[in-house]
Amino acid sequence: MKSPLIQIASAPPAPAAGSAASGGQEAFDPAAGAGVQNRRGFLKSLGLAGAGAALAGCGTGQVEVLPYVVPDARRTPGEPVRFATVCRECPAGCGMLMRVHDGRATKAEGNPDHPLNRGKLCLRGQSALQGLYNPDRFAGPLLRDARGRWQSLSWEAALARLAQEISSVEREGRAAESAWLGGLENGALGALVDDWLRANRYPPRLSYEAYSYDALRLAAAAVFGQPVIPGFDFAPARYLVAFGAEFLETWLSNVEYARQFAAMHSYGHTRHPARFVFAGPRLNLTGANADENWQLEPGAEPLAMFALAELTARRLHRRLDWPAGVQPPAFSAERAAAAARVPLDVIRRAARRLVRHRPSLVLGPGVANDDEQAVFTHLAALRLNQMLGNVGVTVFPDRPHALSAAAWQSQVLDLFGRARRGGVRLLFLHHANPAFHLPAAAGIRAGLERIPFIVSFARQMDETTQSAHLILPDHDPLESWGDYAPRPGLAGLLQPAMRPVFDTRPTGDILLWLARHFRQSLPGAEPQPPVASMLPPSAGVIAGAHPGASGELNDPATLGLGGHPSRLAPAPESPASPNLPSSAAAIPAPEGSNLRSSPNLPQPDPDDALPPAAVTNFDQYLRRRWQSALAPGAAPEEQARIWRRFLAQGVWVAPGAAASPSPRQVASIRASSPMPAGPLVLPLPHPTLAPAAPGPPPPAPPLRLAPAGPAKFRGSGRFTLLLYPSIRFFDGRQANRGWCQEIPDPLSKICWDSYVEIHTAVAQPLGIREGDILRLDSPYGAAEFPAHLANGLHPAVLALEIGQGHANFGRFANQRGDSPGKLLGAQLAGGAWLPGFQIQVAARRLEKRRNLANLQIERQQWDKKIALAVALADADTAAAREPEMRATWYSFHPYPHHRWAMSVDLSSCIGCNACVAACYAENNIPVMGRSACMSHREMAWLRVEVYAGDSRHPPTRMNPDLRFIPIPCQQCDNAPCEYVCPVFAAYHTDEGLNGQVYNRCIGTRYCSNNCIYKVRRFNWFTPQWPAPLDQQMNPDVSVRAKGVMEKCTFCVQRIERAERSAKIDRRPLRDGEIQPACMQTCPTQAIVFGDQKDSRSRVAQLQRRARSYHMFYEENCFPAVNYLKRVKFELNST
C-alpha cells in the first residue's frame, strides 16, 4: 500500500470544477478529471483518504529489487550521469548535457563546452524531455488499412511493406516522381539520405523548415553573392538596430544571441552598455528589451530602413548604391520616414549614432514578415552593415547558418502543386509538417490525398502524417545517434541518453536495411577489414559521460566511453539498490515501452568486432564516418580513444574557428575535471571529408525586386494581420508539451489558449472585452479567436501567435483554438518565390466568450517598488541605493555555516522564461491543465512577472519600459509564512533556507496567504503525469500529493548533494559549485546563487552594489533574494 504521499497512478483524476470554461472537454485536463465517478472508486478513496495517514509505516506490498546481471564498473546506481548530445528542438543546434538517473533521462542542461550556448538552454531546450516521454508518441509502426484506420504491425512486416512499395515504384519506373521532404539534417544522416536517394535515383531531398528566412537569403544573395544566412555576433556591437528580428526568442540561434546581447547591453556585464533600437508594428519580447521603440505602420519597415540607410550614407558622405537588378526607390528619405510615421529627427539621431558607435549591427524584419517587402528591408540592412564596416566584425557571411540549406518555400509549394497534379508517386516525410505550417489555401492536404504512397518517420501523429499510409516511427533525438553542424567548422554530436522509450527505429537503420535489402552499396557503409573491438573487453559500454558539467560529478572513473546504453546486457529497469527511495522506482515501467535494445536486426554482439559485411546500424556508420575524419590513419585503439573523448565532449570545433567559449565561464566549472581545459580542438586534414558542412545552398530563383514603396496588402479588412513566432512553440512543433503550454507567454501571460491581440484603445470603443471571441475574415478564409487587449502593438494591427491551433497533434496541443493558417494566402507574392503573410482582415465580435487563462491580470506596480529601474548616469552612485533598514526586535539568525542567497540582475533578465521551464523539469512540478490555470492553480515555483514602468516613470510609445522580474521564494529571515504554520511544516533551516516539509504539511494554506511575495503553491488535486511522462521525475525530489503546499527550495537537492560530496572529500564548497536549475540555464546569467556569508562570493559582491534592493523591504522580512535595478539609458519623466 503506497504511502499517501505518492498517488500517481492510482488516485482517480479530479472532475471539472473550474469556472464555466466554455469550449469542449479538454483533451488533457487533470483538473477537469474523469467526470463520472463510479461508486466503488468513491468509497475506496474515502477509505484511502480516511486511513491514509496511518499506513505510511507498514508497507505490505512486495517490491522487487533487481541487481545487475553483469555490473558496469562505470555506473553507480543512484548517482546521475551526464551524456553530451545536441538539442534538436530548433535549427540552432545548441549543445546539451542530458542528466540520467539510473537509465532515465531526467534533466536537460546546456553543454558548457559547446561554443554556441556555453551551458545554457532556452525554454524549448529545457522542454526536450517532454518530447522524449510524450505520451502521444507512436508505440510502434502503423499501417493505414483500406478503410483508413491505423493498424499496428511488426517492424519486419512494415519494412517488408516499404520494400515492396519501393520495388513497385522501381517497376513502374516512376523513381523520379518520388520525394523526400525532411527536416534540416546536415550531419551523417543527411549524407546517408542523400547517398540512399542517389542510389535509388530519387530526386534530391528537400529540407523543409517553416522559418526558412527566404527574404534574408535573397537579400544576402544580392549583397554577398551567396543566398546564405550570415552568422551574427552581437557582443562587439556598440549600437544595435533591429526591424522586428526576434533574436531573443526564435530567430536563428536565440540562446547564443541572448548571451551576446547581454554581454553588450546588460549593465551587469559591461559598464558601457550599447543602445538597442527596435522598430516594428508589434513590440515582441525582443523589443521589450529595447531602449527605443519605433512603432511603425504595418508594412512600413522597408521605408524606415531605407530612410535610415539613406541618412547614414549622407553622414558617411557616400552614395548608397544598390546591387545589380535592384531599382532604387524613387522617393527621398524624408518622405519615406513620414510614410512610416517615424519622426525624422529620431532616424537622423539613429543615423548619427550608427556612424559614431562602431562596430554596430543592423538587422532586418523577423521571420513572420517574409515577403518581397522584407527582401528590400534585409537588403538595405545588409548594405548598411557593409557601409558601416560591420562585415567580419558583427556580420559573418563566411560562416553561413545551417538554415541556408533549407528548402525555399516555393520549392515546397511546387512539390505539392505537382502532387495535386498526380505527379508524385512516393513521398518520404521525415519530421516535416507542412500541412500545419503552410496556409490551408496552399492545398497541402489536397496534394497529400493524391499521392499513392506516403511513408512517414514522424514520432507522433501530426496534421501531415495523418494522410500517410505507413508510419515507421523514428527515435527521439535524445535516444538516437547523429550529429548536427549549426555552421561550418562547428559540429555537435548526438548520442542516446537512455534506452528507447517506445518500439521505434532510427531512420538511418531503416535506410541501411533497405540498402542491404536491395543490395546497394552506400559510400560510407562499404565493408571494411574487421576492426579490433572498439570496446573494452570486460565491462559493458556506456555512452560517454561528461565529467564535471556542473561540478557535481567529479569522479574521474566516469571517463567518457563511446557506445550505446542499449548495448548493456539487459540491465534491469530499476538497477540493484535495496531501498531505492527514488520516486522513479515506485513507478511501474510504462506498459507501452519494450525496453528491448534498439533495432534487433541481426544485432552484433557488443564484444566482438564490427562485422566484415556492410554496416548494419546507423551508429556504426556515424562512428566510422567520424573516426575516419578525426584520425584517418591512426590505429583502431587510438581512433576509439579519440572517438570516446569527442563523444564525452559532444562538440567538435574546427581549428581556427573564431568563436571559442569564454575562458572564465568554462574554467570555473571545469576546474576539477580531468579533461584538458579549453575545447577539444582536433586537427582536420581533409576539409572535404569534414563532417558535412551545410550542403551547397539550392539555386536561388531569379532576383527581381519591385521598387520599395508603401506596402500593398491583399484583402480589404480594416486591420493588418501580423503573425509572430512563439517563444514557447517555435513554429508549433513544441505545442504538444505540458510545460510549453502551461508556462505563459512572457508578455501576455496567457497560457493554454490561442488568442488574437488587439489594441486596448481600438477594442474598447467596439465593446470588445478580454475573452470575447472575434471572427476574422481574410480573402482566403475565416477563423475565430478570443480577444486579448494589449498595448504593445500598432492600433491597426491584429497579432496572432504561430504555433497553436493544432487539429491532430496530441492531447496537450489539440483544442487550443483555431489555426492562423486558415487566414493566410498561399499564392506566391510578386516574384513567385515568397508566400505572402501580410494580409488585411476584418474583425467582428461574436456573442460567444472563451475565458483566457491569464496568470497576471495586473500590469501596473501601483507605486509598490517591485521592478525598479535606474538611469545609466547614476547606476553606481548613491542615487540608485534604496534606503533599506534592517529593524527587528529579535536577534538575527546565527547562521553557523552558510547563508544561501540569490541575486537577480533585472538588467540582464530578458524575460525568456527558460528558468521557469528548468524549474519545472528539475523539481517534478506537475502540469495542471487549462481549467486549473483559469483560477491561477498552476504550480510554477518561479514566475517571471512583467510590469510597464512604475508610477514615477509611466511607459511611453517610444520607451515602453517593460520590466521583467523573476520571483522565486525569497527564503526570508523573518519569513511571514513560518510563524503561522501550526505544524512546523514551514520553518527556517540554519543555512538560511525556508524549509517546506511536504509530509508534515496538513494544508491550512495560511503560509501562502501570509506570504507577501505569493510564491507558495498548493496541490489542489492529485497531480497527474500521463505515462511515460512520469519517467522524467528527479528521484532526489519528493513528489507531492494533493493537499500539500510547495515552493521554490533553491534546489535544495543540489545543495545537499554538493555539501555531502564536499564534506566527504573534506574540502570547502567552491563559489558557483552549486547552481540551482534556474541559474544553470539562464542564457544571460541574470541569476547568481551563492553563500552570502562568504564575502568573496559573487552573490555577496552583487548585494553590495549600489543598485541592489530587496522587494517589499519595508515589511522587514529580510529576503535572501536581492534584485539589481534595471539600468536604462534614460527614464521617462512623469
Place this chain on the structure above:
Amino acid sequence: MSAAAANRPAGTPLLGLAGSFAGAEQLLQARRLADAAGLDSEAFVPAPEEALIRKLRPQSTQNPVRLWTLLGGIGGGAAAFAMTIWMSKNWPLVVGGKPIVSMPPFIDVAFEWTVLFGAVFCALGLLRIARLPRLRFSPAYRPEFVVDRYGLLIRCSPAEEALARGLLAGAQAERIWPVRARLLPPLTLPAEVEDEEE
C-alpha cells in the same frame, strides 16, 4: 398516624420525619425550630435562590467549590506554560525569526488552560461536594421538592418522633411522614416503594 406506624415493617429503622411546606418562610421557621431543638435537619429547595441558602446555612457562606476552581485554574495555567515551553525547547525550530520561547502566544495558551481547568475543577468540586452523581435518592425525597414545594427532613430517633412531628406541625407543614433509613434501588422514587400514608 399510629396506624401507619403500626404497619411499619419491623426491622427498618426510622431515619426521621419529613415535612413539605408551601413557602420558604415556613421552611425557615421549621429549620429554626429544629436547630433550637438540637435536631439535625436537611432542607430541600425547589428554586435555588442565593438568599434562601444563605438564610438556611448562615454559618457556612464560604463554599469549598471556590477553592477547587482556584487550584484548577492555577494548575491549568502552570501546566500550559510548562507544556508550551518544554515542547518549544524539546525541538527548537526557528520560525519567522521569533525566539524559541516567545511569551505572547504562550500567555494565551496559559490563559485558555487556566479558564479550562478552572471550570473543569469547579464542576468536579461540585460533584465531589454535592456527592453527585448518585443513582439512589435520599429516602426523604419527594418529586414536588424539585417543582414547587419546600421540604425538611428532621433526623430523629423513634423517641424524638413526636417532638419532630410537633415542630413540623408548628411550622405549618402541609404533610408530614416518617422516613425509613433504607437503600432505594437506583432511580426509583421513595414514593413508589411503598404507599406512604397521606
Place this chain on the structure above:
Amino acid sequence: MARAQELDMAGVEPRQMAADVLRPVQNRPTLAWGFGFGLALFCLLIGAVSWGWQLYIGLGVSGLMWPVMWATYITNFVFWIGIAHSGTLISAILYLFRARFRAAFSRASEAMTIFAIATAGIFPILHLGRAWIFFYVLPYPNQRRLWPNFRSPLVLDVFAISTYFTVSLLFWYLGMVPDFAQIRDRASGWRRTLYGLLSLGWTGSERQVSPYLKLYILLAGLATPLVLSVHTMVSWDFSTSLLPGWHEEIFPPYFVAGAIFSGLAMVLTLVIPLRARFRLQRYITLDHLESLCKLIILTSSILTYSYLTEYFIAWYSGNTYERTAYYLRAFGHYWFPFWLFTVCNCFVPLLFFWRRFRRSILAMFIISILINVGMWVERFTLLVTTLAYSYDPGSWGVYHVQWVEVGILIGSFGWFMTLFLLFVQFAPSLPLGDLHKDILLARRNRQRLAEAALLPESLAARSSP
C-alpha cells in the same frame, strides 16, 4: 411597563409553568417538528456529500485558488464562532449583571452557543488540505518528537475553541441538571433512565444547591473573559498576518463586537419562532426582545466605528499597501458584497431607534436575518478582498464561489438546526429554575405593592389564581 410584566409573572403557578415548558419534552415530537428536523437533516446531508466529494477529489473542487486560499470555509468558521459569543453573553455576562430580562431565553441562547461552536469547530478541520491528519496540530506525544508550533494563531485557535466548547458545555449542562430532575420525576421507561442519568441524582437538597449556586456564579465569571479571549484569538488569525487589510490593531475589539452583534441577531432569529411555536409568549415577553434590540443598536454602532477607523487609518497612514488594499476592497471586483454588508451592518440596525420597529415581531425577525447575512458577507469580503489584492499586483486573482462551498454552507446550517431541534425536543428550552425565581420575586413585589395599595385593579384581579 416592565413592572407590569413582572407582576404578570407573579400570577403564574410554577407547576403550570413547568408543564408548559416541558410539554414538548414529554410527549412525542409533533409533525411540524418532524418536518423541520427532516429539512435540517437534508441540509446536513447536502453538506456531508459536498465534504465527502471534496475529500475524495481534493480542495480543487471548491473555488479556492492562488492567491485567495481562504474564502467561505473560514468565513463560516468566524461566522459561527461569532454567533456562539452572544449566547454566552446573555447567559453568563448578563447573569453577573443580574440583568432581569436574560432569564427567559438564556437557556436557548446558551444552547445556540454550544451548537454554534460545534458547527464552527468542524471548519478548521474541513478546510484543511489533508483533513485526515488534523491531529498534527494537537500536542500529543509522538515518536517523531514533533510538537505543534504554539506561536501560530491557528494553534491558539485550537486551544481557544476547545476551552470555549468545554466551559460552555459545562455551564449549559449543569444549568439544566435541576430541570432534568423535574423531567425525570414525570417520565417513565427509557426516558426515566435517560433523564435520571442526566440529572445526576439531583434532589434539590441544600447540600447540592449551595455548591451548585456557587458553581453557577464561578462558571459565569470564567466564561466572561473567555468570550472576549476566544474571538480575540479568532481575530488574530488575521491581525497577526502581514497583509494590508488584515494587519490592523482594531481587529480584536472589532471582531468581538461583530460576534456579539451577529449572535444577538441569531438569538432573535431563533427565539421568535421558538416562542411562537411553543406558545411561550408569557415567559419570553416583548420587553425581553426589545432589550435585545437595544443591545443590537449598541454593537452595530461599535461596528460602524470600527469600519470608519480602518478606512481613516488606511488613508491617514499614507502606506501605499494599505491604501491600495482598502481602495480595492470598496471599488475592486468585490464592490457589491462590500456595500451590501455596509448597509446591513451599519444602516439597517438604526431602524431600531424607532419604538415601532423595536416592538414589532416581524420587523425584528427580518432585521435579524439581514444582520446575519450582512455579518457573513462582511467576513467573506474581509477575507477575499485582502487575499485577492495583496502586496504584489502580479499575484492578484479573483475568486469565484463553487457549488461545493454552497453545499457545505447549507450543511453547516443543517447541522446547527438539527442539533437545535434535538435540543428543543429533548431538553427544557427555558430555565425552570430561573423562571421559578422570577415568579417568587414577582410575588414578593406584588405583596409589597399590595400593602402599599399601589396595585392597579386590573392586574390585582388577574393575579388571583
Place this chain on the structure above:
Amino acid sequence: MFPLKSIAALGVLLMAAFLWIFYRQNQPYRSGPRQPIDFSHRVHVRRGLACDYCHQDVMRSNYAGLPSLLKCISCHREVIPYYPQVQILHAYWRKQRPIPWRRVYRLPDYVHFSHRPHIASGIACQTCHGNVGAMNRLRQVVNFNMSTCLTCHRAYGAKTDCFQTCHH
C-alpha cells in the same frame, strides 16, 4: 433496570481490542519476506566476506547496491555448484535474468536517506541492519521510523534539520 453490567462488559472488550492492536503494531518484524534464493548471510559472513564486498556502492551512492549475478557466479562456479539453491542461481545465470530479490528494508518516499555520509562517518552496518552476520533469512530488526534516526542523530550531534537533511 440500569444496564450497568452490559456497559462494563463492553468497556472491557474495547480495552482488550485496543491492547491487541497496540501489541501487534510494536511487534518486532518476525521474519523477512521469502526470497527467490534462500541466501544465508550467516554462511557468507562466516566465510569472511565483508559487507562492502557485495554491497559495493555503499561508499559511492545513496544506495548500498546488491551484488550482481556475475559476482555470485564468480565464486559459485566452483563453490558447492550442486547445492540446490546454487542450482537456482545457475539457472538465472544461464537465462541472463537478474534475481528478483524481495525488498526487506523500506523507507517512505518523502525520506531521502543516503548510505554514503553514514558510512563515511564510521557508522557500522550492524547499527541499523542488526547482526546480519547471524541471520539466515534477512529480517528487519530495527524499526526505521523517525525516532530511531532522530535518537542516533542527536546522540552523534549530526544534522537534524528536517528539510535539508531528510525531507526535501
